[in-house]
Amino acid sequence: MRFDILTIFPEFFGALPDQGIVGHGVVSRALRSGLASVQIHDLRSFTHDRHRSVDDRPFGGGEGMVLKPQPIYEALESLHLLPRPQRPGGDEAVILLSAQGQRFTQSTARRLATLHRIVLLCGRYEGVDERVAELLCDEELSIGDYVLSGGELAAAVLLDATVRLLPGVLGHADSSRYESFGEGESTSRDTLPAAPMGASPSYADDGTGREVNLGPRPAVPRSTHASSGILDYPHYTRPAEFLGLSVPEVLSSGDHLAIRRWRRQAALAKTLANRPDLLQTAELSEDDRKYLASLGYTSPA
Numbered sequence: 001m002r003f004d005i006l007t008i009f010p011e012f013f014g015a016l017p018d019q020g021i022v023g024h025g026v027v028s029r030a031l032r033s034g035l036a037s038v039q040i041h042d043l044r045s046f047t048h049d050r051h052r053s054v055d056d057r058p059f060g061g062g063e064g065m066v067l068k069p070q071p072i073y074e075a076l077e078s079l080h081l082l083p084r085p086q087r088p089g090g091d092e093a094v095i096l097l098s099a100q101g102q103r104f105t106q107s108t109a110r111r112l113a114t115l116h117r118i119v120l121l122c123g124r125y126e127g128v129d130e131r132v133a134e135l136l137c138d139e140e141l142s143i144g145d146y147v148l149s150g151g152e153l154a155a156a157v158l159l160d161a162t163v164r165l166l167p168g169v170l171g172h173a174d175s176s177r178y179e180s181f182g183e184g185e186s187t188s189r190d191t192l193p194a195a196p197m198g199a200s201p202s203y204a205d206d207g208t209g210r211e212v213n214l215g216p217r218p219a220v221p222r223s224t225h226a227s228s229g230i231l232d233y234p235h236y237t238r239p240a241e242f243l244g245l246s247v248p249e250v251l252s253s254g255d256h257l258a259i260r261r262w263r264r265q266a267a268l269a270k271t272l273a274n275r276p277d278l279l280q281t282a283e284l285s286e287d288d289r290k291y292l293a294s295l296g297y298t299s300p301a
């Protein structure tokens, strides 16, 4: 998958091998292994005046400046992405990052991960001339209900969330299926066999912010029984006791069925505490509903 990022701050994204978002973690690994590529384009390279101006005053007056459409048009033209829209259901998307856009969610990331090419256009100042959204972009996406000072952070969020879903990028395909907002099958799957001893690697931070390969995974029950639209369950590692708080005993019991049940219930409890809205659309079993009811949750009619 190819990403093109259009920005007035190209340095924001860093450079391989070790800078910024492209030089770290999962994104860096995907780029090095050729599963994804990222090209950064400076919008000022598509200006023609002495000051390389990308912005101008707003029609109608008011505060701030607005990004002009012409440099964006020329940047997209140089990338052979015009005219737009391309074929409906095509395999590329030109996306404007915008607080006024549709909400970017995990399911948007899953959809984007099926495309071959994504262009991310980062706004600045008061935003981007509206004709860019109308004529040059396929969609307008917001990463949340708050206003950032520029689209670069939003583009980095979208890049990371999408790249980690590309087949082969994460060490284990289940990692992205069985996590918060994941699509993994739900609940009551206690009868599923435990995941086999995995040949796929697991990764951990090496203390410098980089991920190191820890080698084959140990034989464990399938890693999470959250997913199906709820939040992930709580994770613990050594030490077994930290500041007087012990790891739940069941996790050291070796009883995989009990661990799966505990994780499912802990995920439900956490979802109820932090994101009760998710329970309205989550795939819940009878057992889940009973457990939630024991915590005082009643589903809306």
Ligand code: SAM
Pocket (backbone or CB within 6 Å): 096, 097, 098, 099, 100, 121, 122, 123, 124, 125, 126, 127, 128, 141, 142, 143, 144, 145, 146, 147, 148, 149, 150, 151, 152, 154
């Ligand atoms: N005047 C705009 C408004 O009220 O909606 C805010 C413009 S903001 C200061 C500048 C740029 O930051 C936007 O053009 C957009 O690219 C980016 N941005 C701000 N908030 C965002 C969000 N929640 N999601 C995605 N991009 C955002």
